[in-house]
Amino acid sequence: KQEVTQIPxxxxxxxxxxxxxxxxxxxxxxxxxxxxxxxxxxxxxxxxLIQSSQREQTSGRLNASLDKSSGRSTLYIAASQPxxxxxxxCAVMGDSSYKLIFGSGTRLLVRP
Amino acid sequence: DAGVTQSxxxxxxxxxxxxxxxxSPKSGHDTVSWYQQALGQGPQFIFQYYEEEERQRxxxxxxxxxxQFPNYSSELNVNALLLGDSALYLCAxxxxxAQYFGPGTRLLVL
Numbered sequence: 001k002q003e004v005t006q007i008p009x010x011x012x013x014x015x016x017x018x019x020x021x022x023x024x025x026x027x028x029x030x031x032x033x034x035x036x037x038x039x040x041x042x043x044x045x046x047x048x049l050i051q052s053s054q055r056e057q058t059s060g061r062l063n064a065s066l067d068k069s070s071g072r073s074t075l076y077i078a079a080s081q082p083x084x085x086x087x088x089x090c091a092v093m094g095d096s097s098y099k100l101i102f103g104s105g106t107r108l109l110v111r112p
Numbered sequence: 113d114a115g116v117t118q119s120x121x122x123x124x125x126x127x128x129x130x131x132x133x134x135x136s137p138k139s140g141h142d143t144v145s146w147y148q149q150a151l152g153q154g155p156q157f158i159f160q161y162y163e164e165e166e167r168q169r170x171x172x173x174x175x176x177x178x179x180q181f182p183n184y185s186s187e188l189n190v191n192a193l194l195l196g197d198s199a200l201y202l203c204a205x206x207x208x209x210a211q212y213f214g215p216g217t218r219l220l221v222l
Contacts, residue, residue: 044213102154
């Protein structure tokens with residue numbers, strides 16, 4: 001049974017810091033991995049999608065890496081801003097599945 | 113291009129009642145998935161509809177049922193509501209397995 005874990009659960013950093021969010025999964029037979037952002041009480045915004053054959057994806061100040069064999073992904077945020085404050089969720093889709101399995105998220109606060 | 117839309121945005125029901133939530137997928141998407149998100153947790157998969165049939169189901173009781181219409185829009189029905197059904201219900205549409213989420217419906221069961 002696939003399980004997704006995100007560490008840390010919460011993070012508070014001063015503006016301008018570079019930071020790394022971690023995601024681990026127990027079953028390496030994945031089709032893709034997605035990182036989402038969720039603002040309080042809102043829906044999910046897709047940030048980056050990495051196919052199982054890829055090692056990383058980049059969008060602006062965000063970079064996500066995938067190491068399928070070790071069951072790990074990281075989301076790197078460069079030069080953090082107060083507007084980056086949100087909960088970041090990692091989710092995997094299995095090879096033979098259509099559902100996303102989510103971690104519990106990392107709650108990020110960027111202090112001005 | 114409109115994204116995924118959901119209605120209503122908020123809903124208050126009492127225990128034992130029934131509720132219907134609605135979702136319109138992103139243009140060009142033929143698949144709709146439903147997720148339940150409890151406070152402080154990640155979303156949990158309820159089921160997915162494709163070609164008007166339930167293609168995959170998560171670990172939810174039969175009180176949760178759904179439907180997909182020929183225009184790909186979808187409904188989620190929950191019968192005999194329990195206090196524990198209070199959550200944010202998220203709809204996601206997809207084409208070839210990349211999922212895009214709507215704003216959600218916040219359901220409160222009293």
